[in-house]
Amino acid sequence: MTRKLLAFVFYANLAVILVIASYRLYLLISAPNASALLVKQIEEIERVAEAKPGAPLALAVIGEGNNSIGVLEQQIIPSINASGAQFLVSAGNIVSGGGEDKYRALLGTLSHLKVPYLLTFGENEHEEFGSTRFYQRFGPHFYSLSLPQVRLVFLDATGRTPTDWQERWLRDILKPDDDTPVIIFLGHPLVPPAQETLFPPDEGAWSEPESRDRLLALITKLGVDMVVSAGAATFSDQMIGGVRHILTGGAGGLVVNDEASFYHYLDLAVDKGDLSAEMRRINTAPTGLARRIEGIWFFIYSLFYVGWLNFLLIVSILVVTCLYLYNRLFRARRYYPDYALRTSKLPHRPLRIVMFTNTYLPFVGGVAISVERLKTGLERLGHEVLVVAPTYDGQTDEQGVLRVPTLGGRSNLIRVANPIHSGTWRTVRDFEPDVIHIHHPFWLGSLGLRMARSLKVPAVFTYHTRLEQFAHAIPLPGALFRNVIAHWLVRRFANQCDEIIVPTPVTRDYIRLIGVDRPVHVQPTGVETARFQASDKGQLEELRDRFNPDGRKILVTVSRLSREKNLDFMIAAMRKLKDRGAPAFRLLIIGEGDERRHLTDIIRDKDLTSEVRIVGAVSGDEIPNYLGIADIFVFASVSETQGMVILEAMAAGLPVVAVNATGVDAFVQNRNTGILTDEDTEQWADAVHGLLVNARDRRELARAGLEKAQKHSVEAFSAAVAEIYLAASASHEIERVSTHSARS
Structure with missing residues (x-):
């Protein structure tokens, strides 16, 4: 039961990984056509500001909005909507990454706003090939907006746009003698925060001392009034060289809810040339202790979570990895042959045998001929045999052969029999087999294994074909199938069977080498001399x-x-x-x-x-x-x-x-x-x-x-295989009794 439960957990998580990967691929393929969204936002902001040129202008600013637990959507944005702010500015890192799913999630978050917005291109917007998505969805990586009350400048601090080009651009658009207040937004701080943070602030295009000092001198010379940046989960407000530097990182990220790191946003106001900024703290829990506990949990959660799909993906990958390592490190393996005597307490008697094969006569091939000879030999010994095989053109009715309708093409080499054909289940169940013999590790072979488990009879598998030699016929990369998939398929299937038959000692060595630990018998197909x-x-x-x-x-x-x-x-x-x-x-x-x-x-x-x-x-x-x-x-x-x-x-x-x-x-x-x-x-x-x-x-x-x-001879071959059937029955009987005793 434990092994079945672990297998279920393993494959369930593997399915989660595949579904999420497929969903990501779907997002990539079906990207919406939205483009240059900031153009509309700027037009709305200009319309509001120009309606009353002399009136005060209010805006809200957030930083590090990559909040994975909903604080941004559920608490900060509703607070901004009710605050009287006329628009919102993100100082950077409003997404947790530049992937397609992150940008789609961002559009959903921004849809909760009742006011227009402006975005600063930050490091999170840039990573995971997000630069192109930002440019297509929103607009350029650096730009400016001139309003009657204030000049807003947005720089690209990721390094994607050369700093000397942006500095030249600043000299062109800003004049020292202009009386209009100027605010610059960029995604990483130019000066360290006033208080120590758990993690160092982000670094970017102007982080090197020489570059930082050059930009600081330039903004002082150009008469910039305020620099607002993101890049750390804290709040800092300092005056450097006559310029006010505010670091705001309280909209998400790695906030731990202590005195240095807490949820917040900025209220900025411009009134007759004067700039004012006030930090608005968001208390997400009613008491200080609760906020502390909540902060620790949010912090741990944020380490893993960058969107619920990613969180689920990470957890599933961890589960799959742990189960795989557990299976590799702790599950007992038998590297030597099993010498236990598996003898049946029942006297030798005629057996009822069902064989599942993907190829059979009239198709002429090694497996088809081997199955036909074994069937003939077993019947001569008094056993009753039912062969389950695909239909073929030109086939003849034969006693003891169940033909399964095929799907798709009519190739003789690959006949795809219908694995859910109801008549197959009914006929095999009515036959009441003592053992099921499987001749391929896939398709009808997989059906045979499922039926053996359902009917609680032993499954015997004959390894006939070197699957890796058929890489040219499989719609997968040849090297991948030849070197990995073929051997994994054989190993996984064989280890679910009770006994394995191989035709030669070399094949037995191969079966052992790839990790099959079931009993293996060398038994060449007989020939009618x-x-x-x-x-x-x-x-x-x-x-x-x-x-x-x-x-x-x-x-x-x-x-x-x-x-x-x-x-x-x-x-x-x-x-x-x-x-x-x-x-x-x-x-x-x-x-x-x-x-x-x-x-x-x-x-x-x-x-x-x-x-x-x-x-x-x-x-x-x-x-x-x-x-x-x-x-x-x-x-x-x-x-x-x-x-x-x-x-x-x-x-x-x-x-x-x-x-x-x-x-x-x-x-x-x-x-x-x-x-x-x-x-x-x-x-x-x-x-x-x-x-x-x-x-x-x-x-x-x-x-x-x-x-x-x-x-x-065929007779000796068939008699030897019949002994293997009896050994499988004995082993199956011992396992059933021991399982029943353990449960009792």
């Missing part, structure tokens, strides 16, 4: 007349025509054989797939139309006859978990030349049961050439290969 030796002589003659009328040596391969089968490599090696004057040969490629046109073009371009022939799809019953007319079986795939067609060729008495890779080395011992080479066309062509000219080597390799193949 007798069937591959019983060829029809009449059909053999017919095939020779059709494919080898000129008496060449016949090479044959059986392979799906897809990229991971490495057929381009094989065709390139055929060109080398022809160039070096090897004995007359012809390669028959048996199989069908999406790469047929591509391979046909290569054969034509390399002038191999006489030496290489794509036969196409051939029924399983006909394969032994094609092998019977051949002299050598060739193979180049490096994506196999088990080279089943190699075992079939050995059963047919053919010598084998293959690229040394997983799934091949389990059956082909170099220079004993076949020849293995590196993935090098020269080496591979040398090996084929050697067998073409040496009949004795062909006979010896064929004899040893046949002996090897005879050890892997």
Whole structure:
């Protein structure tokens, strides 16, 4: 239960992260068309000021308005609306960041104002690529507004606009002999606050001593009356060089509600050339102690929260990270095989087995053939089998096969069966399986795992396919799928099953290496040796007349025509054989797939139309006859978990030349049961050439290969898998009893 709960929490938070990330992407894509909003605000302010040129002018000023807990919206703005202020000025940092969601939130906050507003471009407005958003939504980063009562100047203190340009601009617009009061707004203080703050004030374009002193001297020379800045969660009011410097940072940010840091805003008034400023403190709690506690909480909250979505995102990321680390550091892992004897107390009896596979006959492929042989072998042993597989064009009705309707395309390689088809659940439930055997770690395989859990029966998983070799067929970045996703998918799925079957020891090592800690059994798919030796002589003659009328040596391969089968490599090696004057040969490629046109073009371009022939799809019953007319079986795939067609060729008495890779080395011992080479066309062509000219080597390799193949009969394979089913049942039974005892 604990593990399920942790998994639920993990995936719930992962879902939160994905939803928020998707929402952010949506905000980015669907940005509103609002632009130059400050133009309208300035026009309204000018209309108010010019209506009564000689009347006093009142404005409210806030700084550090990036308030994450609603104080700005719920208390400061209503107070300003009721104060008689004719407009609002932000001295900077009214947003918590320059992201699209922050600017949208700001528009929502400003909509609560009953008066127009002006904004100073500060560091928070600038970060997260916010400069462009500010410019598009509101206006330029530095600007000025001349009213009959006062001149307001807004500087860009972020460093985005060069300071020498802005200083030159100040000299142009301000005259020392002008009697109109001048107030400059900028996003960081030019002088340190009068009292010490928990965090140092923001730094910006004029923070360096030389730059600061130059601007201070300039504003004194130009007759500036007041500088109002943000950049620290405090209030400070000082006279420097005859200029009043006010630092206001009480509209949000990291306010801690003590004597140095508290919520507030400024009331500024201009009356007949005189400037007055009064700080208005906002008491958010009724008592000093309550304000202190509230301040601490708001401070901690503000450290994490920069909007409720971001807060949720941060918490979810922390939860996911903690659960991941807990899983990596504290969950027990079994790095060695499980030697516990899982023997059933029940006598051996016929089993009812359901197999889930994403590919099946009439599609010809390794997994489909393996499932069909296992089904046949188990039925001969008296077990009852139901195969759940996709529908195919040209399929025949077969006892014990449930065809699931497919969705979308009609590709034979990838058949997307309907995972919510009601008939599937009903048929499997009515079948009352003892065990569910899954042959793919996704789609119908995932359905099979869910049904095993629902029906409380063991799940056995056979790892057939090296998923990372199919990166070219997946709509994801190839390296990401090949190096991360494929292995994660196999590990996650396998660890949810009761028993794992792999075809070769190398595959077992891979399964362990990626972190699978369930019991693993090495069990190659069996081959019907007798069937591959019983060829029809009449059909053999017919095939020779059709494919080898000129008496060449016949090479044959059986392979799906897809990229991971490495057929381009094989065709390139055929060109080398022809160039070096090897004995007359012809390669028959048996199989069908999406790469047929591509391979046909290569054969034509390399002038191999006489030496290489794509036969196409051939029924399983006909394969032994094609092998019977051949002299050598060739193979180049490096994506196999088990080279089943190699075992079939050995059963047919053919010598084998293959690229040394997983799934091949389990059956082909170099220079004993076949020849293995590196993935090098020269080496591979040398090996084929050697067998073409040496009949004795062909006979010896064929004899040893046949002996090897005879050890892997379908009967022995099916009986071994049935024992694994019983072991899974025993393990499942032990786990169920121990769980019941623990709950009791």
